[in-house]
Amino acid sequence: xxxxxxxxxxxxxxxxxxxxxxxxxxxxxxxxxxxxxxxxxxxxxxxxxxxxxxxxxxxxxxxxxxxxxxxxxxxxxxxxxxxxxxxxxxxxxxxxxxxxxxxxxxxxxxxxxxxxxxxxxxxxxxxxxxxxxxxxxxxxxxxxxxxxxxxx
Numbered sequence: 001x002x003x004x005x006x007x008x009x010x011x012x013x014x015x016x017x018x019x020x021x022x023x024x025x026x027x028x029x030x031x032x033x034x035x036x037x038x039x040x041x042x043x044x045x046x047x048x049x050x051x052x053x054x055x056x057x058x059x060x061x062x063x064x065x066x067x068x069x070x071x072x073x074x075x076x077x078x079x080x081x082x083x084x085x086x087x088x089x090x091x092x093x094x095x096x097x098x099x100x101x102x103x104x105x106x107x108x109x110x111x112x113x114x115x116x117x118x119x120x121x122x123x124x125x126x127x128x129x130x131x132x133x134x135x136x137x138x139x140x141x142x143x144x145x146x147x148x149x150x151x152x
Contacts, residue, residue, distance in 0.1 A: 025112045026136035028143050029053060033101045034133070038126035046095040046129055047076075047121035049086045051103065054115040064106040070094050078103060089121040101129075110138065113151065 031051065036043045053060035067078035070092040081090035081103055092101040113136060120128040134152040137143035 025110050026138045027107055027110050027140065028137040029105045029107070029113060030135040030137070030148060031103045031105075031116075032133050032135065033095070033103075033129040033131070034099070035129070035131035036095065036126065037128045037130055043096050043126070045091050045093045045124075045127050046101040047089050047091040047124060047127035048081055048118055048129065049089045049121045050084070050117070050119040051081045051090075051105070052117040053105065053107070053111070053113055054117065055111050056114055060107055060111045060113070062105045063108040066104045067092055068102050068104060069098055070101055086119050089123070091121070091127065095127075 033046050036046050038044070053062065062082040065078045065082050067090070070078065071094040072078065072091055073093075076089055076091040078090055080088040082105060090103070095101045113134075116134065118129065133150055135148040135150050137147045137149070139147045
């Protein structure tokens with residue numbers, strides 16, 4: 001008899017309920033992951049296979065994605081978080097150093113964020129995110145610390 005390994009990835013779907021004073025129409029979105037499944041002192045990274053931004057019209061296209069302060073091997077960089085494939089993954093190996101991982105996504109046209117989906121990577125459940133916040137910035141160009149607003 002042949003044994004099989006079945007790996008199941010977790011999909012987190014979050015409808016967005018912005019605070020009354022927050023405008024979720026933006027050009028830039030920032031996900032700040034602050035915890036993973038592994039104990040903080042033993043975490044060796046954070047990994048997801050896909051991150052989708054959702055509007056009432058469907059998925060919001062992403063033009064660029066960065067991981068400021070992060071470190072990834074060439075085949076697991078931030079661009080793999082939004083490549084439309086759950087067979088690839090983004091992995092930030094600096095999570096254990098900074099105790100957070102930031103993904104900043106830029107869209108080509110301002111869009112209203114109604115929700116998002118996070119697909120966990122299938123190979124290391126200890127790297128699955130368990131806590132995060134979502135911020136938006138409507139500024140054309142570079143966002144400052146004051147221009148980011150928490151929406152989740």
